[in-house]
Amino acid sequence: MKIFRPVYVKEFKCDGKACGSRCCRDWRILVDRDTQEKYLRLPAAAREEFFSRFDESAQAFKMQRSGACPFLNENFLCKLQIKRGEDFLPAICQSFPRVTYKIGEEFFLQAMTLTCPVAAILILLRGEPLAFEIGEELKTRQIFDFTKRISSAEEFLTRQQAAIKILQRRDLSINRRLKLLCEFFGEKISEDVDFDEENHAAILAEIFGEMYDANLTVGKKNRLAETYLAHRKNILYQLRENFSDVLENYLVNEFFMRCYPCAFKADEKFNCRVFVATYRAIEFAAVLTAISRARLNVEDFLELLCALNDKMDHSRGGMEAIKNFAALHDTDVFYSIMIEN
Numbered sequence: 258m259k260i261f262r263p264v265y266v267k268e269f270k271c272d273g274k275a276c277g278s279r280c281c282r283d284w285r286i287l288v289d290r291d292t293q294e295k296y297l298r299l300p301a302a303a304r305e306e307f308f309s310r311f312d313e314s315a316q317a318f319k320m321q322r323s324g325a326c327p328f329l330n331e332n333f334l335c336k337l338q339i340k341r342g343e344d345f346l347p348a349i350c351q352s353f354p355r356v357t358y359k360i361g362e363e364f365f366l367q368a369m370t371l372t373c374p375v376a377a378i379l380i381l382l383r384g385e386p387l388a389f390e391i392g393e394e395l396k397t398r399q400i401f402d403f404t405k406r407i408s409s410a411e412e413f414l415t416r417q418q419a420a421i422k423i424l425q426r427r428d429l430s431i432n433r434r435l436k437l438l439c440e441f442f443g444e445k446i447s448e449d450v451d452f453d454e455e456n457h458a459a460i461l462a463e464i465f466g467e468m469y470d471a472n473l474t475v476g477k478k479n480r481l482a483e484t485y486l487a488h489r490k491n492i493l494y495q496l497r498e499n500f501s502d503v504l505e506n507y508l509v510n511e512f513f514m515r516c517y518p519c520a521f522k523a524d525e526k527f528n529c530r531v532f533v534a535t536y537r538a539i540e541f542a543a544v545l546t547a548i549s550r551a552r553l554n555v556e557d558f559l560e561l562l563c564a565l566n567d568k569m570d571h572s573r574g575g576m577e578a579i580k581n582f583a584a585l586h587d588t589d590v591f592y593s594i595m596i597e598n
């Protein structure tokens with residue numbers, strides 16, 4: 258078995274005290290069939306303890322009023338894990354924050370999601386480019402099977418690593434890296450395409466509204482776009498100056514962790530467009546956050562990236578808006594809106 262992963266995966270240590278057990282609250286914790294069956298085989302009292310906190314219709318735990326998992330103790334530790342060990346956790350709890358894909362017989366990709374604040378710090382603030390290695394132990398029960406999407410694991414890995422090398426070219430600006438990435442995946446961009454700043458802001462305001470399910474009026478979207486336009490150059494300049502390593506590691510982790518350029522069932526070009534547009538949506542939100550807080554320090558930025566990551570995972574509207582935008586425009590229009598030279 259070969260597991261391609263960033264080196265940080267083996268460095269990660271869950272620390273519920275540091276994060277207030279972030280992953281054990283405010284979400285739906287699904288309980289897979291295998292785990293249910295394990296508990297069904299236990300003695301009556303243990304079964305009762307487990308199933309009295311299980312909502313069969315939702316196939317998930319009944320969360321406490323506070324939003325916490327019913328098995329979270331006062332020391333931010335999991336009672337199921339303490340009592341019965343990792344094997345008796347639902348697959349999602351046992352696996353989080355690892356995200357694992359099967360990409361071929363005996364080939365896997367494994368990374369971590371920024372939704373875990375401890376992983377986010379490890380990934381984004383390491384002060385060096387993300388490095389990769391081949392591991393042999395999977396340590397996870399939740400695996401997304403992408404084998405049907407990927408015809409050759411070796412070829413996919415070669416292309417993915419080549420793309421990551423582009424994203425890690427510190428001799429180039431982030432914009433230039435994104436442009437090269439799109440060209441690498443087959444876009445043919447005319448030399449004379451000018452950046453269309455107004456449409457850029459308008460489209461991002463639209464995506465932002467969908468992402469936050471905000472049902473924004475046209476007037477509100479226009480105001481957001483105007484605010485963004487008035488401040489984007491200045492704030493993005495500061496962002497790229499102060500957090501260029503963080504941005505790079507964010508981009509590399511996203512690319513790898515979502516299994517680009519095969520994240521969506523479409524060609525590499527489309528996947529790359531979605532990747533770029535998603536990153537632009539992050540920039541838009543970062544600019545608005547900096548304006549509303551009158552600052553954007555590293556903690557703010559980390560918090561924002563983690564929250565947006567979460568949004569991307571759960572906002573169907575936001576992803577649909579990005580995918581529609583990526584699908585509907587020809588190369589020059591897409592680039593005039595999403596790539597700034």
Ligand code: SF4
Pocket residue numbers: 270271272273276277278279280281353354372373374375376
């Ligand atoms: S996995 Fe991450 S978010 Fe969950 S308890 Fe551990 S450190 Fe906290």
